[in-house]
Amino acid sequence: GAGVSQSPSNKVTEKGKDVELRCDPISGHTALYWYRQSLGQGLEFLIYFQGNSAPDKSGLPSDRFSAERTGGSVSTLTIQRTQQEDSAVYLCASKTPGVQYQPQHFGDGTRLSIL
């Protein structure tokens, strides 16, 4: 595809439910990043994938958050037992591998609302 694709675009769920967010990066981009953007805030790093491995998970806020990537392409971010403070826009970005100064390209994000 032409750009990073994320689904769903919007998700409303009840507190305590699990949610799964999907990111389809630009073809050939082996580096993939998840960020969280709370209302009126900057982008908070969550996790970085290189291929299917995640060498940097330092931004995941709790053990309720996990992510995986398969086939070096699609990634899913899972939030278990959602809390109201999880409400935010979750953004995914991908990048050309091995080139130090290449920019990250973002998807449109998933707006997650926890009732």
Place this chain on the structure above:
Amino acid sequence: GENVEQHPSTLSVQEGDSAVIKCTYSDSASNYFPWYKQELGKRPQLIIDIRSNVGEKKDQRIAVTLNKTAKHFSLHITETQPEDSAVYFCAARVSGNTGKLIFGQGTTLQVKP
């Protein structure tokens, strides 16, 4: 840990005036500094970036300057237009091989016609 501070948080200018947004970073090994523009409800879009071996870069009405010694970098928009109204984010690439970016908190720019 790594940190990026961005100022101001909001900026209002008249159409045609210039706008300047400033950022400071904490990781002296950072070597890449992109700027993103985010319109309401849309994805962040890269507008300009600069590498640490360059002091200034221009692209039409947009320029970025970098002072490595002071760990400051700034975005300059000249001849502002209403369509420049958006939230602007600076970022710094942390040292290491991840390409991870640390973002500033954002500046909401309003250009009044």
